[in-house]
Amino acid sequence: MTIIYPSAAQIDEAAALLDAGQLVAFPTETVYGLGGDAENPDAIARIYAAKGRPANHPVIVHLAPEADPGYWVRELPADARKLIDAFWPGPLTLILKRADHIPAAVSGGQDSVGVRMPSHPVAQQLLSAFHARRLGTGKQGGVAGPSANRFGHVSPTTAQHVRDEFGSAVHVLDGGAADVGIESTILDLSRGFPALLRPGHVSPQQIADVIGAAPRLPDGSDATAPRASGTLKAHYAPRTPLALLPFALIEPLIAAFDQSGGGKIALVARASSAGEWAHAAHVHFVAAPENPQSYARDLYGLLRALDRANVERILIEKLPETLEWIAVNDRLGRAAAAFEQEE
Template identity: 80%
Template structure:
């Protein structure tokens, strides 16, 4: 099987943002300001990756712990070799196969790159997004910096909260405090796959659209999968136990375990939301006192709709969100990862942003 093609570019994306808007946004980055911009995964909150001051502004805006690294985004003309002490052959093979696209590589950071982007670690996360607006912005910024520019950009939301997949989601988080380029809805809908190559072997730190099988087909070896026991793994974006959480309490369980919770909610007159595939929901899909959300049956479609769905449920005046646990199969690994971290935010003792 050949590597999955990059997500298609939305036809309207290049029409919604003018060249003048791109140039002004690049000038903001050059001045040390922050710019939110679309990628094919989610919207990013970007700042000059070579400026510790700009990176600090990202952390402050998000309320992000200073030791939690951010990902450096490079344009199509960007040179990943500038950012790392060594570019291994495996990294180049993955770049050739999946860039531009939703794959982040963790590599050893070059000594001249500020440690701020890495949360103080000796590694750095790099990716090149495929969204045309992101590429135009990164290329314009790169031109201002003589081909040595990168944009540090975690998701454009408060730390730990649901990631944004539209410009309006970013405005809902930050109001007018952050300049936003509107490139339409994100095509993938969840964050990039993060693969660590900094320790001499491939290790998956965060699942995403690029799957372990696709990585294995390029490298000839399967990456190590996260099991909670890899004590030497570098810290990486979006890998805390509790993350991607709505503000409304959320529970994730097999559908059979949700039915008693639905019955209990009915008895207490507390309106709840049920998120499940229609093929599994049965009579609960038509229950008058349950807000039923029919989730997509296919993993990529589910991922694309997930964050928008959680944000809409936060506005729906329900006491609790109950979500059907999805199959424990490779094609659902990324969606299961995001749902599991969202649910963990409401477990006793877990971090909650």
């Protein structure tokens, strides 16, 4: 399908809104972001209010291709420069010590800041237009941009997903469906060693190949790690109750649901696992993508579709616990945790 990107006039209009302290939802290669001027505390406050986001939960600053990352941080260490050269523009966020002139609000009050440079052409055009408006002012024009959804809910990967969340209250630039489909990898470099805070499309092995050291993986034991976007235990959740289980534990739940005489139950599993349950009258079956990249790209759209499918519960087959699946496992685990807390 041919994607018609926003015109230059539409990009300029959106940049003018950002310049005026208003919010603009924009596409990136990962998910759609809810953007505001990263150097304007009032605009940042509007982001938090629109999302219902806790004020101590930081947002990521998105930079134009021509922007200077060093403007936002106290220093840019050698490993950061290597990773920027290797992965920017792209789905990698770096956490570094925040420069003193950058508002603490963008970091949830912390002394660190997350920065990235998206690769989506519409994001780049918007960021460049906003950056150009700041030339000669002493400011850089970065855009704070968490995912464009209500806090804790499923992230948007299309412009329609954003409209479903906010209606006409937020100006939206349509750039088609996101290619990656889950949020950026977040790597902390603010403490003198690399630590993965949120897995994503850029893998731990790719990071290690560039900087010559494997990042510390998130295991719940890193008590000194800075807070980062999307790292709360419960996150990315649909409205329909969701459970993530080995298929051996899913089967008795499906059988019991059938006997209860209720409505339909959703099953997301490999076709080889589902067997007869894929065709059961009370089961809404979705064949799970076979590789991590396809699963990640389809995940949020699938969860939103299941919210509209009139099912009473979503059962998802647990994925292999290998590094190639770490990002999808992270998102599914946090989605399921939202309902574990309620039980």
